[in-house]
Structures are given as C-alpha cells and as structure tokens.
Amino acid sequence: MRVLVVDDEKNIRESVQRYLSTENIETVAAENGLSAKRLLQEQVFSAGIIDLRMPGMDGLELLKWIREQGPRLPVIMISAYGEVRDAVEAMKLGAQDYIVKPFDPEELLVRLRKIVENQKLRDQIDLGREVEQPGIEGLGKTPEMMEIRRTIAKVADTPSTVLVTGESGTGKEVIARLIHNLSSRAGNPFIPVNVGGIPETLLESELFGYERGAFTGAERRKVGLFEVASGGTLFLDEIGEMPQQLQVKLLRVLQDKKVQRLGTADLIPVDVRIIAATNHDLQAGVREKTFREDLYYRLNVIHLALPPLRERIDDLPLLIGQLLRRLKVKLGKSVQGIDGQALEQLRRYSFPGNVRELENLLERAMIFAEGDTLTASDLILPRSEEPASPRPATLESLERQAIVAALHRWEGNRTKAAAELGITRRTLLNRIKHFGIEL
DSSP states (O other): OEEEEEOSOHHHHHHHHHHHHHTTOEEEEESSHHHHHHHHHHSOOSEEEEESOOSSSOHHHHHHHHHHTSOOOOEEEEEOGGGHHHHHHHHHTTOSEEEESSOOHHHHHHHHHHHHHHHHHHHHHHHHHHOSSOOGGGGOOSHHHHHHHHHHHHHTTSOOOEEEEOSTTSOHHHHHHHHHHTSTTTTSOEEEEEGGGSOHHHHHHHHHEEOTTSSTTOOSOEEOHHHHTTTSEEEEETGGGSOHHHHHHHHHHHHHSEEOOBTOOOOEEOOOEEEEEESSOHHHHHHTTSSOHHHHHHHTTEEEEOOOGGGOGGGHHHHHHHHHHHHHHHHTOOOOEEOHHHHHHHHTOOOTTHHHHHHHHHHHHHHHOSSSEEOGGGOOOOGGGSSOOOOOOOHHHHHHHHHHHHHHHTTTOHHHHHHHHTSOHHHHHHHHHHHTOOO
16 A cells, blocks of 8 residues: 655654554655655656645645546545635545544544545456446456356357356346357347246247147247357246146257247258256155156266355445446436445345346436435435344355565565465465455
C-alpha cells in the first residue's frame, strides 16, 4: 500500500507518516493541493489522506480535480471540528470518508484499510461492467469457480454430454450457453428447453416432432427440437422432471444419434450435443426409481456443480458489475455504480434465490434510485433475511481468512506472513494457490 498524505501542518504530516510506517505502509507527503496534484500526475498511490483547509489549492478543489481529471483514488478527508459541513461536501465530491482533528492514528489506519479494500471491490465491479458477454473470466475467481472455469475450458470443444447441477438461480443456463459458445458448434443453434415447464402430453412432440396425421390435430409435419438443434446444442433444463417414458427415448437418442418422429418408423440422424441441468439430486432419483440409472450415467459424463452465491460471495462485485451493465441498457437508467455501504449490505445477505435474486434486487433498486450510485436505502431486502444470520465458519474459510489477514498485515510479503502463521513459505504459496487468493 502506498499513501499520499496532504496537509499544510508539518507536524500532522510527519506524525501520520511515522505511524503508518510502523505498519509497513509507504507514504509520500505534500504540503498543499498543488504539490499533491503534481505527485498524483507523476506517481501511483493506493489512497490519499487530504486536509480540508490548505493554501493555494484546498482539499475540496483537489478532490474535484481528482474526480474530473485525476486518477482513481480513494480519499479520507481530514477536517477540523468546525468544518464538518465542508467535510460532508467533500463526501459528495468523492471522498470515501472523513475524520475530525485531532484523531486517533489507529482509527485512521482502520479507515484507510477499509477504503482501500472498498476500492478493490469497486474495481472488480467496473471489471464486470466492462464484460459485454461474460466469458470464462466473467464467471468469477473464487476457488470453486476457478475449478469450473478450468473444466469448461477443457470440455467445451468436445462432444461429451454435460450435467450442470446447482440450486435454482445459480446460472446453469449461463454455463450451458458459455460451453456452446466456446465450442466449434458456436455458429449453430443453442436450443434451451424447460423440461419441467412443458406439459407431459406436449413434451414428446416438442422434442421429437411428428408427422401429419400422427394424432388428432396433427394437420402438418412438425420438426422436433432435436432436429432443430442438429449441429448445435440442446439444453435440457430441469431434466429431473422428465417422464420415465421419455427418459427411455432420450437414452436411445444419446446411444444411436437418431430420433424418431411420432407417426413414423423412420429414424432421422441428428448431430446434437446434450447439456442437461437440474436442481434436484438425480442420484436420489435413481435410488427411488424415478430416474433411470443408465440415463443418469449417459448424462453425467462431465459434471459441473455450481455453488450457491452465498458460498462465492467474493465474486459479488464482479457479478454486480456485469448485472449493472445489462440493467442500464434494459432500463435506460444512468446508474454508474454502488456505494460501499450498499455493497456491504449485499455481502451480508444470504441470497436464497442466488444470482437471479441479485439481479432482481439490483433492477428494483435501479428503478427507484434517485442518483447515479445505488445506496443502501435503494436496496429492499426481505425482512427475514436482513441481515442474514452468520453462517458457521468452516476450517477452510478460517484458514483463508487468517492467510489473507497475514498477507495484508505484511503488505503481501510472503516470507513474513509465513513466519507469522508458523508455516513454511512453500506451504503458504501452496495454500495461496489452493484458495485462489489475489492481493
């Protein structure tokens, strides 16, 4: 971390520098806004601590320049007791926090680390907002999603069937579309079918098609979705809801690569890749004889288990960025981002509806938002879930937190962090890789 300290009082500059140096934080000092402006044009800083009243260019003027022309820089404003109203104005101009003189240096340090961490989260939101069509990189960086990214990269351009499981709203169709788009089938159809949303009496004719006169009302030939998707991908969502009679026919298609329309004995070759998805336990269905075991193994060649959002909460900023970009176009709104308090409120929420619920929450907030930044007051969370009850920490989550905290305390120095944790540097590097920690 590298911090710019701007204050016309030498004793304050030096005392802040001395204290931050004891925490291994590098500082550069400027005695006025003009000097600070020059330094900001020449060097890179993680944050700024800026006095409100200074000769030449005061803190408010410097803040305005930073917002309009300067670098992205989280700022803590220092103000005297009688200048609190001006400090509030500074917050409107972009300062992330303010602290009144005289202040406790430990409190300053806590606030400094918080605004730097919040800036990292905002950067992730911006990264997500820049992704027009989320690819593998847009899926997230938590260990679970990194493993899914690696698997997708390996299997996308193969003909193997894929089974995607996970709670409702975790993005199973997004994953299926991504696999299709990364394959050599990308120029051919991607056909999604909600198996559970089509009545059983219609599902067979929708999937397999029929000949004219096959049944009452069949006045002309209908091509089934297997044929429509030939050369591309057929995504069978809620596969666990498929009637057993049709499970037999699907198994035959997977084995023979041919379909039979209703009303004819002719077999029609099809070249279609099957991706299936469910939020049910298919293995339990096999045990209970509601889902065919042979079909289960045909579908489960490649298995992608999507974690719920509450277990990948570190991906929240990236997802918010992607959703804000999409919703801005959908709603025609000028909302540019989300403030730290609102983001923290979402990070504490358990998201029973997963990513789909996050999108709904953001859409509702954007509709009623007054400004160009979503605030905590714009978010309407279910009362029973606000705030979410804390989840019991797992040993792995506690280990990850301890490693991240040690790395932060030592500004990323692996050797010193390992010594504090009582492990070897090699072990620490292995755990950093395992958890996908990025500082």
